[in-house]
Amino acid sequence: MSAKKLTTDLKQKLIQQSLRRKYEKVDREADEPLKPLRQSNIPKKFYRFDQHPGYRQMQIIDQGASMLDLESPFFRVHDDIAGATTNIDGREMINFASYNYLGLSGHEKVNQAAIEAIQRYGTSVSASRIMAGERPIHAQLESAIATSYGVDDAVVYVSGHATNVSTIGYLFSDKDLIIHDEYAHNSTIVGAQLSGAKRLSFSHNDMPALEQLLEQHRHLFERVVIIVEGLYGMDGDYPDLPRLIELKKQFHCFLMVDEAHSFGVLGKTGKGLKEIYGIPGPEVDIWMGTLSKSLSGCGGFIAGESALIDNLRYLSPGFLYSAGLPAPTAAAAIASLEIMATEPERITQLHNISTYFLAQAQLAGLNTGVSKGIAIIPVIIGSSVKTTRIAAKLFREGINVQSIVYPGVPENSARLRFFISCDHTKKQVDTTIDILKQLL
Incomplete structure (x- = not known):
């Protein structure tokens, strides 16, 4: 490993540790019991929303994302029906971020x-x-x-x-x-x-x-x-x-x-x-x-x-x-x-394409955890930063999948979460797995 690469990795790790300590500190402060206060010295954090613990946590997360040059995956606007594919910003994408399992929304x-x-x-x-x-x-x-x-x-x-x-x-x-x-x-x-x-x-x-x-x-x-x-x-x-x-x-x-x-x-x-x-x-x-x-x-x-x-x-x-x-x-x-x-064949198709996704992911050496291979398949990556970056790169390649990171899951089990629809095709799965394997 080069010195430059080591420096980058260490920098990311130090930033993550620092942000985690800040995040946990905000949690502790939110749990502290309220001490008796005089009317004249009530802290601003008790009557201003920009001092609310939740808002402060958001700022810490945003700060960390900015320091690590991470793109926000939130509130992306879908222009029409979100199923096996979706349109975001005028681009048709393979979509693994919606719960339209049987393709019935929009039927x-x-x-x-x-x-x-x-x-x-x-x-x-x-x-x-x-x-x-x-x-x-x-x-x-x-x-x-x-x-x-x-x-x-x-x-x-x-x-x-x-x-x-x-x-x-x-x-x-x-x-x-x-x-x-x-x-x-x-x-x-x-x-x-x-x-x-x-x-x-x-x-x-x-x-x-x-x-x-x-x-x-x-x-x-x-x-x-x-x-x-x-x-x-x-x-x-x-x-x-x-x-x-x-x-x-x-x-x-x-x-x-x-x-x-x-x-x-x-x-x-x-x-x-x-x-x-x-x-x-x-x-x-x-x-x-x-x-x-x-x-x-x-x-x-x-x-x-x-x-x-x-x-x-x-x-x-x-x-x-x-x-x-x-x-x-x-x-x-x-x-x-x-x-x-x-139309029970919709459920059969969902099972078949889910099983295919799981098999191809495992064949590619991806960590799918304990998934049974029906509709929901995680690809566990480990690092929140790495997971977020890979999700952003997949998005640029035309594949929409959400990253689940700390504190939603423990830091060592950050993952991409793939929701499968009965309308997904083997070609879409193969394309996704091939690109993901290259990125990893």
Whole structure:
């Protein structure tokens, strides 16, 4: 290694360490308890947004990016439908940064369903559903979701994130325990914080660790819920559902499965994690999913037994105090469910091209972690700086993929996260892998 190269590497490493210390210092300051203050000497950081810890963190990140000459990958404007390809700044690009797994966002039948719903119901239901916002299309969607899961009923929310926050925050309290996989989505964490329940995490997909936590803590709490994901968005793997069901029955817990990424993706017909294992829907207490990925809309849902859904429908704050789901969004989701049922080849194509991507990446010597090779495949690079630079170079080569860096993941596992669509081709995959291999 040349002296010049060594100097550059050391410089990058020192800058990263410096920025990490600054970032962690801001975190510590934000957690410090508030000391009694006199009216005359209240620091500016308590009444100015430019002194807010979050804004200061943003400035530190921007400063680091500038020092390392890194391009920002955020808020790029897509000019039309984002599927296997997209248009950014007038350039058509191979796109691996969208959740349009089944290519249904922009599908002619889905668009037409939304248009017809607008013509009949307008663009907003203009009220909370319990008061004046209920429309027939809501019940149609909820019934279709419940049928997909083989459970009593379902309820849809206007936000996927708020679905978890409101459901977990409402159902559990300070006498309860929430145990979740360490890779749980932010919405699960925020919901747990809102509930006031004790929160514990177990190592990713580690069933013995989960069992140990239950043995140690179950008897100390009233309600206990285990929360996992059907398909993990960072790693592309899924949990052992049969073992989770055994544990929840053994310890008399609830089991909640977040299927934001897995519904429409896992199983021969896209019915999600339960289809992978051939398990009836009622074996899981709370099924959660989003409308914004395979169902080409926006919002979220909870599916389960009638007692759960009626409880949420009448008392969950995120449902009760929000305007109802817009009719065109509900119509798009219904149409997507219908296409999933009549065109299962879309799911087959998604599985085939995902498997091909995983195989080619591994053949090229790329680190794909624990990905199962269905829709989500990370390429783990390690360095946040290197990952960001490679993502920028791929973008210049006409390939759009997002970098996931510290603090989103540990510094030694910074990665490129590839979301696969059923419309991706082998040629697009080969082109991407070839360029990526050269860059690495």
